[in-house]
Amino acid sequence: MNRWSGxxxxxxxxxxxxxxxxxxxxxxxxxxxxxxxxxxxxxxxAQTASALGLTVGTALAVTALNIxxxxxxxxxxxxxxxxxxxALEVVIDIPFALPTIVAGLVLLSLYGPNSPLxxxxxxxRVAVFLxxxxxxxxxxxxxxxxxxxxLEPEAEEAAASLGAGRFTVWWRIVLPxxxxxxxxxxxLSFARGLSEYGSLVLLSGNLPYRTEVVSxxxxxxIEGDKLIDAAAVASVLLVVALVVIVGLDLVSRRVARHA
Amino acid sequence: MREHRRTGFTxxxxxxxxxxLGLLVVWPVALVAISTFSRGVQPVLDTFAQPEVQFAxxxxxxxxxxxxxxxxxxxxxxxxxxxxxxFPGRRLLSALIDLPLSVSPVVVGLALLLVxxxxxxxFGPALxxxxxxxxxxxxxxxxxTAFVSLPLVVRExxxxxxxxxxxxxxxxxxxxxxxxxxxxxxTLPGIRWGVVYGVVxxxxxxxxxxxxxxxxxxxxxxRTQTATLLVEERYQQFGAANTVTAYTAALVLALIAVVALVVVAALRPxxxx
Numbered sequence: 001m002n003r004w005s006g007x008x009x010x011x012x013x014x015x016x017x018x019x020x021x022x023x024x025x026x027x028x029x030x031x032x033x034x035x036x037x038x039x040x041x042x043x044x045x046a047q048t049a050s051a052l053g054l055t056v057g058t059a060l061a062v063t064a065l066n067i068x069x070x071x072x073x074x075x076x077x078x079x080x081x082x083x084x085x086x087a088l089e090v091v092i093d094i095p096f097a098l099p100t101i102v103a104g105l106v107l108l109s110l111y112g113p114n115s116p117l118x119x120x121x122x123x124x125r126v127a128v129f130l131x132x133x134x135x136x137x138x139x140x141x142x143x144x145x146x147x148x149x150x151l152e153p154e155a156e157e158a159a160a161s162l163g164a165g166r167f168t169v170w171w172r173i174v175l176p177x178x179x180x181x182x183x184x185x186x187x188l189s190f191a192r193g194l195s196e197y198g199s200l201v202l203l204s205g206n207l208p209y210r211t212e213v214v215s216x217x218x219x220x221x222i223e224g225d226k227l228i229d230a231a232a233v234a235s236v237l238l239v240v241a242l243v244v245i246v247g248l249d250l251v252s253r254r255v256a257r258h259a
Numbered sequence: 260m261r262e263h264r265r266t267g268f269t270x271x272x273x274x275x276x277x278x279x280l281g282l283l284v285v286w287p288v289a290l291v292a293i294s295t296f297s298r299g300v301q302p303v304l305d306t307f308a309q310p311e312v313q314f315a316x317x318x319x320x321x322x323x324x325x326x327x328x329x330x331x332x333x334x335x336x337x338x339x340x341x342x343x344x345x346f347p348g349r350r351l352l353s354a355l356i357d358l359p360l361s362v363s364p365v366v367v368g369l370a371l372l373l374v375x376x377x378x379x380x381x382f383g384p385a386l387x388x389x390x391x392x393x394x395x396x397x398x399x400x401x402x403x404t405a406f407v408s409l410p411l412v413v414r415e416x417x418x419x420x421x422x423x424x425x426x427x428x429x430x431x432x433x434x435x436x437x438x439x440x441x442x443x444x445x446t447l448p449g450i451r452w453g454v455v456y457g458v459v460x461x462x463x464x465x466x467x468x469x470x471x472x473x474x475x476x477x478x479x480x481x482r483t484q485t486a487t488l489l490v491e492e493r494y495q496q497f498g499a500a501n502t503v504t505a506y507t508a509a510l511v512l513a514l515i516a517v518v519a520l521v522v523v524a525a526l527r528p529x530x531x532x
Contacts, residue, residue, distance in 0.1 A: 019405060026373035227372070
């Protein structure tokens with residue numbers, strides 16, 4: 001550690017603290033400033049509890065969908081070959097790159113009041129599910145794809161030549177090697193679903209007890225100048241985000257050790 | 260027989276995947292483009308003549324520029340430290356750097372509000388005395404944008420930096436180059452594609468940030484309304500002109516995002532020979 005890296009580390013840490021660490025600490029400190037009873041009341045008020053239930057439930061359902069569909073997409077991108085596969089690669093990343101407010105507008109055009117399919121899922125819980133599915137699409141795909149690409153086909157061929165069926169090969173040989181990657185993608189997808197806001201603004205109508213998610217709840221606390229309640233609900237999201245980050249760090253280290 | 264069944268299954272899976280992506284992404288995105296021009300080209304062109312629209316895109320561009328510049332300098336510095344230096348808490352810092360990616364944008368906005376709001380923030384009174392306003396001002400937009408896109412440069416540069424190793428740097432140093440010269444002549448050219456990739460991703464993320472910016476900016480037209488906030492406001496207002504404005508602004512943002520993706524896709528093979 002020389003003079004330059006010491007200086008760089010110092011300035012970087014000050015900036016990182018001012019931008020990220022101190023503000024996030026402020027959320028936790030503020031959430032505790034009203035005392036335990038106020039904290040608990042904020043989380044268990046009927047409207048907040050309903051928003052928490054909807055958000056967690058939908059995020060779990062979308063994560064389950066992503067585990068299946070995301071793995072299938074990664075499989076097709078790695079093992080299949082057809083005209084236009086490169087275009088699909090770009091399509092997968094569109095939900096990452098598209099501004100969330102635009103994502104909401106995009107989904108409204110096919111699933112809203114003017115839908116060419118005759119569907120109108122705007123302002124329903126289906127819309128919340130759709131929005132979560134859209135913004136979390138890339139996570140499992142992008143986690144599984146590189147692992148699948150590195151997987152040696154020898155083990156699969158050996159199993160098949162010994163008489164294992166397609167399903168057995170997949171279940172006993174391929175899936176176990178993909179499990180850490182699928183877990184990592186699923187964790188990121190769950191965390192992202194839980195914290196989603198922008199894509200729902202135009203799409204879900206933010207109806208209390210019906211389609212209101214946690215982020216919208218926090219925003220209405222902020223707009224009502226109830227910063228302590230807002231911080232209480234935000235602290236839950238923050239803890240989940242921390243758990244996911246630490247969990248991923250541990251998983252990736254374990255994988256690196258085994259490799 | 261066996262081979263036959265396999266191709267049948269592969270085809271089925273391929274069709275299901277294409278159908279899923281078509282229904283979830285491709286068709287809806289295409290419909291936005293079509294809806295934008297549903298009343299012809301003229302209303303779309305008129306949109307760009309509105310001062311609110313010009314202001315919103317300009318504010319978005321300027322805020323994104325500063326956020327990306329800050330994140331690039333910070334990102335390269337932190338990456339160098341994480342890969343090359345050894346100090347206590349390095350692993351913790353490496354994990355914490357990723358935190359902004361999984362924190363809800365609304366929580367980001369709230370966190371900045373709690374610290375930098377002139378009225379109620381921790382640093383509020385001090386900022387007040389210095390005559391600085393951050394929340395409900397462009398500075399707050401830059402902070403919120405920098406927060407949400409903070410890890411993107413680091414995540415791209417760290418793997419490249421670990422891969423290129425230190426041989427060339429050590430050779431340069433042993434031939435008498437100083438630390439600064441070594442960085443500009445050896446290290447930076449070595450990681451340039453990682454940096455470019457990170458910058459493009461940060462830029463796309465910065466131009467599109469909505470939730471965090473909404474909380475800290477207040478979204479006042481011609482003062483703190485960015486392009487994404489303009490889309491929300493116009494879509495919720497009555498009248499065909501407002502709808503066209505919302506769709507046009509959304510389409511411009513979507514096009515920038517897709518161009519960023521294509522640029523990144525084109526750069527990728529460069530990184531993995």
